[in-house]
Amino acid sequence: MKNYYSRRLSALNLVKCYELATPRIKEYLDAELDFALSYISNNSAVLDLGCGYGRTLPAIALKANSVTGIDISSANISLAKELLSDLSNCVLKKMNAANLRFSPDNFDVTLCLQNGISAFNIDPKIIITQSIRVTKPGGIILFSTYSEKFWNHRLDWFILQSRAGLLGEIDFSKTQNGIILCKDGFKSATFSVNDFRILAKDISNIKISFKEVNRSSLFFIINKLL
Structure with a gap:
């Protein structure tokens, strides 16, 4: 279902999702x-795809020279601008990750965290090629998804979100093998590593290259060659 996050899980509703995070989920988010951040230096220009309401941007802005956050949701961008108004090196734009309106070779580091490559619900190959296009030669692109070892914790978090009315009712008959489905679509x-290789x-x-972090995230790391 296209733009589910934009329509139902944006702004304050997205904030509520993170307020429901258990200690293990918070550990996962911090480790991710x-x-x-370990790839970012004080001269880095960083692009954050699917920045939401800006949850990670203060930490990125503190370490980077500049950070640009994009999101498809107007409500997310509006809330992020309100919350992050004191960050002088942070730019926020409403934009679709499938059509990055930046010139080629623009950013040192491009991030797509918290399983954005699935959450955006667009062709992942397009997200990858667009990210590579706007990243400088010698730069890094990071995509993260969930580790299969994190399934029970992840499912528990989504159940909490569903019970709070932030997601539809989970269809447990179809929720398996790394896929969570709700009855509202x-x-x-x-x-997987093989999925990314393909x-x-x-x-x-x-x-x-690939790196599992904290038994919770799987990172797909792309070095754009000089």
Whole structure:
């Protein structure tokens, strides 16, 4: 279902999702962000795809030279601008990750965290190629998805969101093998190492690697070659 997050899980509703996070979910979120931050230096220009209401942007802005956050939801961008008005090195734009309106070779680091490659509900190959296009030669693109080892914790978090009315009722008959489905059409999938390899196999001038973090995130790391 297209733009589910934009229509139902944006702004204050998205904030509520994170307020429901259990200690293990908070650990996952912190570890995921810390790993991404390890690729950022004080001269980095960073692009954050699907920035939401700006949850991770203060930490990124503190370490980077500049950060640009994009999101398809107007409500998310409006709330982010309100919450982050004191961040002088942060720019926020309403934009679709499938059509990045930036010139080529613009950013040192491009991030797509918290399983955005699934949540955006657009062709993941397009997200990958667009991200590579706007990243500088020698730069890094990071995509994160959920580790299969994190399934029970992830499912418990989505159950909490469903019970709070933030998601539809979970269809347990179809929720399995890394995929969570709700009866209102919501779907959250994951990507394996092999999935990412298939997506990248025809793309030239890159080097790819993978890293599991905290037994909760799987990172797909793309180095754009010089």
